[in-house]
Amino acid sequence: MKNVIEKYIRKEMFPHIWCPGCGNGIVLGALIRAIDSLGWEKDEVAMVSGIGCSSRITGYVDFNTMNTTHGRALPFATGIKMSNPKLKVIAVMGDGDCAAIGGNHFIHAARRNIDITAVIINNMIYGMTGGQYSPMTPTGKFGSTAPYGNIDQNFDLSALAASAGASYVARSSIYNPNQGTRFIKKALSKKGFSVVEIISDCPISYGRMNKLRTPVKMMEWIKSISVPKKTWEKLSVEEKKDKIPMGEFLDICIPEYTDKYKEVCAIAQEGGGNE
Amino acid sequence: MNKERKEICLSGSGGQGLILAGIILAEAAGIYDGFEVVQTQSYGPEARGGASRSEVIISKEKIDYPKVIKSDILLALTQQSCDKYIKNVSEDGILLADSTNVLKVPSFTGKIYQHPITDDAIKVIGNQLVTNIISLGIIVQLTDIVTRDAIKKALSARMPARIKELNIKALEHGFKIGEKLKII
Amino acid sequence: MSDEKQIVKILQGNEACVEGALLAGIRFFAGYPITPASEIAEGMARRLPKIDGKFMQMEDEIASMAAVIGASLTGLKAMTASSGPGICLKQENIGFAAIGEIPCVIVNAQRGGPSTGLPTKPSQGDVMQARWGTHGDHPMIALAPSDVNEILEITVKAVNFSEKYRTPVMLLLDEVIAHMREKVNIPSREQLEIIDRKKTNVKKDEFLPFKADEDMVPPMADFGSGYRYHVTGLVHNEKGYPTSDAEEIDKFLRRLSNKVELNKKDIVIKEEYSLDDAKIAIVAYGSVARAAQRTVKLAREKGIKVGLLKLITLWPFDDDLINQLASQVDLIVVPEMNLGQMVREVQRAAQGKSRVISYTRIDGDLINPIEILEKIEEEMSQ
Structure with missing residues (x-):
């Protein structure tokens, strides 16, 4: 397994900047294994990230990579995919990155159903800037900007993606990396906008403020809140509280954006349209 | 044209086709009569209604300042635009007022022409939308600012087939009005 | 043509x-x-x-x-x-x-x-x-x-x-x-002269995506062309990787600005009208330059020796050009549809060699030739 990882990383960029016990490495491992299992050439993969701890992933992998501005991974990725549809385009985002500052881009990338795979590392906190609460911080939990408890409702990112027009939506966690790898592989193979949300930890920021100071405690907590989708569906509203469903939520085949654009070109070149 | 630079101001309200009329006049002068030409416009946020103004400058030489300094010709399709822009017409300039809407013509030292252009568009041609084209016909006939041939070609080139005939009819009606029109 | x-x-x-x-x-x-x-x-x-x-x-x-x-x-x-x-x-x-x-x-x-x-x-x-x-x-x-x-x-x-x-x-x-x-x-x-970006032709494993040539511009590679590299908004070294090395930071940021500033000669585009014998110059750009062109004509009809320097390239700003102009004329007028922005650059570059005054209009109408002329006449009478 070690050899698989080494084939895809930029060794000179290591050691990485992530804290001990951070889940980003587990997600990176899952991503690499999924890509490797598909047999893709490194040259045909473009990986784009925004800003935050998660965004450093693009620096560590030997693909065509881009570490862009906060929240904007998807529109940069959209420009790449639209211009060169042959590239396999992956956007890696954190939860603040994707759901707060990049929320609009997220729903519109889904609406277009453009063939990009979005991997969201959801650690429910802004880690890099010191533990401020994010749109994914559960109500009642603490952050450095929520010292009396978070009063915001948190998003259900997977439900959001599914309702906005994506083709494939799944959620897993760093507690279950094999499932995560499987979902990412399916997402990468999907023609259309695909989303895999991975629940992750942040012992230093989230854990410290929410009585989960060690990586082990955070892992145990993630395990305790994770419920398979089928089980979750049978739970009462009260039982669903504080739990997160895991599994595949959407897997459909609908027309993809760059394919539809080819049709636009054909119509324009045949002299059609409203001209 | 004897003057180096002629300035035309087409004014009224949004939706009366004044910008289109300006473009057609500009194409007639620039493409078919070989003059230098600039067309600009001033408009508000409304797509319909509100004040609208289209300016055309025609010259034998390259045009520097692209806006009207003093209009040689003012077309006013509304009372409001007539009152507003008459102040900026040169002393010996021309005012063409649409008497359907301009009921009170302001005092003015130049030549004043009046005709119920909108009424003609509705009653004679059968479509209010050609008010702008009748106006162009009258202006060209009165002033020779461009040739009749050029304005006809420019109009034909601009109009989609289904409304071409209607517009040519409107233009020719304008020529006819222009022939008979007397200074008041 | x-x-x-x-x-x-x-x-x-x-x-x-x-x-x-x-x-x-x-x-x-x-x-x-x-x-x-x-x-x-x-x-x-x-x-x-x-x-x-x-x-x-x-x-x-x-x-x-x-x-x-x-x-x-x-x-x-x-x-x-x-x-x-x-x-x-x-x-x-x-x-x-x-x-x-x-x-x-x-x-x-x-x-x-x-x-x-x-x-x-x-x-x-x-x-x-x-x-x-x-x-x-x-x-x-x-x-x-x-x-x-x-x-x-x-x-x-x-x-x-x-x-x-x-x-x-x-x-x-x-x-x-x-x-x-x-x-x-x-x-x-x-x-037309059409310029395409310089592409790299080094071996793939020797490619340094941000290593500049002598013109200070690094050759580029397309994503997907087989040259895999990293693009980041962080200050980076020649490899494209984030750096906190003071020497690398300084070298990179200076090159970034200098590739434009030191190639000014190639980038600056301007036009001159009637400047040869001018004692008064208008410096203008955009649509206002057309009003100024007419002002020159109107002024010369009155026997006032006005010329125009029309700037097409605003940035990078050509200090030398303005400095030279300031040594030739007594007065520079900068008409702008703002409250005086480029005039600050002109004043700075003129280094006191001539008077530099601003004429501004911000009511949504284009500055007209007559008001620029009136401004010049007003300044002359002082």
Whole structure:
């Protein structure tokens, strides 16, 4: 397994900047294994990230990579995919990155159903800037900007993606990396906008403020809140509280954006349209 | 044209086709009569209604300042635009007022022409939308600012087939009005 | 230019911008609707699909800028267009294009500001924003044409400069010239000088994506071409990796700005009218330069020796040019549709060698030739 990882990383960029016990490495491992299992050439993969701890992933992998501005991974990725549809385009985002500052881009990338795979590392906190609460911080939990408890409702990112027009939506966690790898592989193979949300930890920021100071405690907590989708569906509203469903939520085949654009070109070149 | 630079101001309200009329006049002068030409416009946020103004400058030489300094010709399709822009017409300039809407013509030292252009568009041609084209016909006939041939070609080139005939009819009606029109 | 290859059309400024961009090889456009720039997006939406180019209307201005940068990285010449409020939103990603050295063109059809301001009226209020709108020290090229033919010609130059210097280029129009229609000679591609970005040809494992040649510009590789590399908004070394090494930081940031500043000779475009014997000079740009041209004529009819220096390249600013002019004339007048922005640069560069005065208008109407003349006469009588 070690050899698989080494084939895809930029060794000179290591050691990485992530804290001990951070889940980003587990997600990176899952991503690499999924890509490797598909047999893709490194040259045909473009990986784009925004800003935050998660965004450093693009620096560590030997693909065509881009570490862009906060929240904007998807529109940069959209420009790449639209211009060169042959590239396999992956956007890696954190939860603040994707759901707060990049929320609009997220729903519109889904609406277009453009063939990009979005991997969201959801650690429910802004880690890099010191533990401020994010749109994914559960109500009642603490952050450095929520010292009396978070009063915001948190998003259900997977439900959001599914309702906005994506083709494939799944959620897993760093507690279950094999499932995560499987979902990412399916997402990468999907023609259309695909989303895999991975629940992750942040012992230093989230854990410290929410009585989960060690990586082990955070892992145990993630395990305790994770419920398979089928089980979750049978739970009462009260039982669903504080739990997160895991599994595949959407897997459909609908027309993809760059394919539809080819049709636009054909119509324009045949002299059609409203001209 | 004897003057180096002629300035035309087409004014009224949004939706009366004044910008289109300006473009057609500009194409007639620039493409078919070989003059230098600039067309600009001033408009508000409304797509319909509100004040609208289209300016055309025609010259034998390259045009520097692209806006009207003093209009040689003012077309006013509304009372409001007539009152507003008459102040900026040169002393010996021309005012063409649409008497359907301009009921009170302001005092003015130049030549004043009046005709119920909108009424003609509705009653004679059968479509209010050609008010702008009748106006162009009258202006060209009165002033020779461009040739009749050029304005006809420019109009034909601009109009989609289904409304071409209607517009040519409107233009020719304008020529006819222009022939008979007397200074008041 | 031979006449038979040219097509003569009456075009709006924004339409001429589309023509120029397509001739220069723009094949990707992303935008968001905004007055008075929307006609550029509409033109691109019609034309690009006919030549297998890519048009996208994005969810906002920020996304448009991002998509343009992504597209440029794959090798397509890319452009966006907007106006004041939209340009504000694009600034962060314009900074990304600057530090990532990714060629792209941003058209700003200037309208009155601040904020929503005067959407349908012209302004030159964004000339300082064009230079310093995104944070930090960065290179910037900004060009301001003043008629519709010039829009076509300067759009081609804007694309060329962005490709040659691997940097974002701002094309500054204003509502007057963006919406104005004039007779335009559309040249054929063969009649134009078209510059494409320098591509690398080193072995793939020896590629250093941010190692510059002697001209201070690094050769580029397209994403997907087999040269895998990292592009980041962090200050980076020649390999493209983030650095905190003081020496590397200094070297990189100085090169980034110098590749434009030290190539000023190539980038500065200007025109002179009746300056030879002038004792008074007008320095103007954009649509105001056309009013100034007429002022020169009116003044000379009255026997006042006025000349005009029309700046087309606003950034980088040519200090030497202004300094030379200031040694020749007694008075420089800078008319602008803002409260006096470029006049500060002119004053600075003139170094007290001549008087420099500002004439401003911000009511949404173009400055007219007579008011500039009156300002000159007023100054002369003092």
